[in-house]
Amino acid sequence: MKNKIVEDYRKLFYADSVAVIGATSDFTKLGYYAMFSMLNYNGKVFLVNPHFKELEGRKVYPSISDVPEDVDLAVIVVPAKLVPGILKECAKKGVKGASIITALFKEIGEEGEKLQEEIKSIAEEAGIKIIGPNTIGFANIHRGLNASFNPLFACLRKGNIAVFCQSGGISSILGNMALDENIGISKIASLGNRVNVDFPEILEYLLYDDETDVIALHIEGLSNPRSFLEIARRVVKEKPIVAYKVGKTDINKAAYSHTGALAGDYKLYSAMFKQAGIIQVDSPIELLDAAKALALQPVPAGNRVAVLSQQAGAGLVLIDFCAMNGLTVPPFTDETKKKFEKLLPPYTIRTNPVDLAFAPLPWGRAEAAKLALEDKNIDALIYFQLYFPMMGFPSEELVEFSKKYGKPIVAVLNGPQNTCKEDAAKLEKGGIPVYPTPERGAKALAYLAQYGRILKRFSKR
C-alpha cells in the first residue's frame, strides 16, 4: 500500500518535467501567474499555448503533443470547456499528474458537473492524479516545485508542516503567514473540487511523506467523512493533524459551497474530529500556530504549565488563556519554592506565574526557567518577555533546557517592527516556537498538550 501511494503521488509532487498549459503574457489572467511560478524551477519546464510562439524568452509549444520530451505534470489554466480535450492529450503524452487551476466545474451546477465527470473518467483511465480543478494548485517546497498560481509559495522556507486547504484563498493567507513568521512548510496546496485527490488520499500519502511531520487542514465540507476518519485515526498515531473547519454558525449552511461540497453540521464535525484524534482550531491562523508548536516540540506529559514573565501583567493574561484552554498553572513543589525564594527577592511574585522583573541580570531569568523545568509538578513552560534591545534574552539557555529536560517550552516575544526577529530565529532553530502575543502562545501550547492526550488515548488501544 505504502509503495503504491508514494509511487502514485511522486510524479505529481516531485515531477521532473512540467508543462504549463495556458501560459500567457496577459497579467490579468491566472495563466500568467502559473507560468511565473514555474519559471525558476530546476526541473524541465515547457510552456504551452497555441496563441504564443515565445514567452519570457522561452519557446511556447502549440500543444502538449508538440513537446519533444516526456512530461510528468501538467499545470492546466485554460477555459473549462477545453479542459477535457487538453487532459486527453496529456493522457496520450503519458502525463501522470495535473494541477487543474481552471474553475467553473461542479461548483456552478449541472453543466459544470458533467464536465468534471468527464475529466474524472479520463484521469481514472490514464492514471492521472489531479489537484483541482478550481484550485490555486500546489507547491512542494523541498523540491522547489511551485505548480500554483501563487508565485509567493516559491519563497516559503523548507520545513515539516504540510498545509492542505479546500480553498485557494485560505492557502494563500496561510502561505503569507508562513512567509511573515518564517514557518517551515513541506507542501502547500488547495484541493479545490477534488476530482480524484481528496482529503483521505492526501492523509494517506502524508502519512508516508518523509518531509512531513505535521498536517494542517482547512476544511469546508468532506464528501467522504467515513474514509477520512478511518485514515485520520491511523495517521494521528504517527503525525498530528490540525484542522480548521469553516461553518461554526448556521450562516454557512445556508450559503453556497464554492468547491462543490455542502458545509456540514459543525457540531457533528467537531465530534468526528474529536473521535479521530484530530486537533480542531478556531481560526485560520491558529492552524499554523498549533502546527508550529507540534512541528518543533515534544508533547508535554500533562497539562501543568509554569508561566515565567518579565512583566507581571502579561503573566496574568497568560494564565487566563492557559486556563481557558485546558491547561493548569499549579504551585511549585516546596523544594522549587525554596529555590525561587533564594533566586528572587521577597517582594516579588515567586509563585506560579513567576514575575521575572527583579531576576538578577543576565543569568537570573535562565535560572528561573531551569528551576521551573526541574519541578516534577511542571510539564511545560511558557516564557514571556517584552523586547528591550539591551535587556538581552536567554535564547541559548532556553534551547539547551528544552532539550535537556525534554519538556516543551513556548516563548512569547513581543516587540515592534521585527525587533524580536533575531532571537525568535535562534529559538525556533533550536526547536522552541515563538509567538508574538500571550493568547497565541498559550493557545498553541494548549494544542500541543491536546496532542499529548490524543497519543495517550490511541496508544491504549
Add this chain to the structure above:
Amino acid sequence: MKNKIVEDYRKLFYADSVAVIGATSDFTKLGYYAMFSMLNYNGKVFLVNPHFKELEGRKVYPSISDVPEDVDLAVIVVPAKLVPGILKECAKKGVKGASIITALFKEIGEEGEKLQEEIKSIAEEAGIKIIGPNTIGFANIHRGLNASFNPLFACLRKGNIAVFCQSGGISSILGNMALDENIGISKIASLGNRVNVDFPEILEYLLYDDETDVIALHIEGLSNPRSFLEIARRVVKEKPIVAYKVGKTDINKAAYSHTGALAGDYKLYSAMFKQAGIIQVDSPIELLDAAKALALQPVPAGNRVAVLSQQAGAGLVLIDFCAMNGLTVPPFTDETKKKFEKLLPPYTIRTNPVDLAFAPLPWGRAEAAKLALEDKNIDALIYFQLYFPMMGFPSEELVEFSKKYGKPIVAVLNGPQNTCKEDAAKLEKGGIPVYPTPERGAKALAYLAQYGRILKRFSKR
C-alpha cells in the same frame, strides 16, 4: 467641573518642564530608559541624581530643589523608600504632576501599603496628580511627551485613541502593536497602583480631552466600580469605551494582583460593562482592533453586512465570524440582485457574500462595493482581497464610497512582508480601517455595530 479637571491634568499630560529623578547611565535600570524617553522632548528637561554630574552631555542636578527653573512634572525612578522624601521636595518645588515608575508599594503588602499611603497624603496636600507608582508611566503623543520608561512610545503616530492600562507590560504590547500597524494614539499609559489617578478620574478627563475620540482600557480589577460605571455611562454617549478585562477564568482569582487590586468576578464585570455601555473585548489586541474601527468609521445603522471577497474561501470564513459576533449577512434587494447579475457572470456567486473572482478588472470590484452600499438591506461592508501586486486595489473608490454613503467599510487586506502597507495606509488615511485576517476584520466591525446599539440605547433615555 470640566475646567477644573482639564486644568488639573494639564500640568501632568502637557507639562512644559520635566525633571527625571533617578536618571542614570546604568542600562540595567529603569531610570536609564526613563531618561532616554525624555531626551528629545521639546519642553525643558532636567536630570536629577546626586550620584552623577553629567549624563548624555547634560548637567545633572543633585536634587530637584537645585533645579533653577519651575518644574511641572517629575518622573520618579528611585528606590521605594526614598519616594516620600523626593515627593515632598517636589511639592516644595511646586510640581503638579508625577509619573512614579518605582515599584514595591501596595502590591507587596503592609510595608509597601504604608509607603503608598504616605505618598498619597503628600500628593493630596500639594495637589499633585500621580500616575503610578509601579507603572511604566505615560506618553502624550500629540505633545511629544514621553514620561515612561518605554522609549518606543515616542515613535507612536498621533491619533485619537487613548490607551489606559492597569499593567505597564500590556501598555507596551499595545504600543508595539500600534507601531506595527500604524494605529494613531492620543495618550498611552499604565496606571499602576493608582494613588490618586484611577480609571474613573481618567475617564472623566478623557471625556473632555479634545485629542481623544476613543478610549481603550485594560483592566485587572477596579477599586471603585461604582464611580467608574457612573462616569462611564456619561462618557459612552460621547466617546466609545472599549475594555479588556483580565480574569475570565477562576485562575486569576486565586492569583495575586500585581497592581494591588484583587481580580473581581468576571461575569459581574461583564454585566456591569454591558449596563454602562462599555464594549468588552476578548484579548489585548482586540482592544486596538475595535478602537481603530471606532476611531475611523461611523457606526452602522444596523447589523446587516455585505461581504465582498476576491476569494470565495475567505468569504466563507468572514460570514462565519460575522454571524458568530452578532452580525447578519442578509440577501440583497431584488433591485440590487439584478444589478449584480448584470455586473458578474452567471456562473459566479452574486448573492451575499459576493465572489469577486470574476469581476471585470479594474473597475468591477469598486462597482460591486457601490451596489452593495446602495442596497437598503445593507448597513455596512466588509471588503476582502489577497494582495497580488498587479491586481490593484480599489482604495480610492472605497474611501469615496464610505463618505458618500455614510455606511462603515472595513477592509481585510492579506499579503506577506508588508506588501499591503501602501494600500492600507491610503485606506486608513481615508478613514477605512484595515485588518490582516478575516476574523479580526469581522470582529472589529461587530464591535463597531455594538457601539451603534449602545448609542441607540442611551439616546432613548
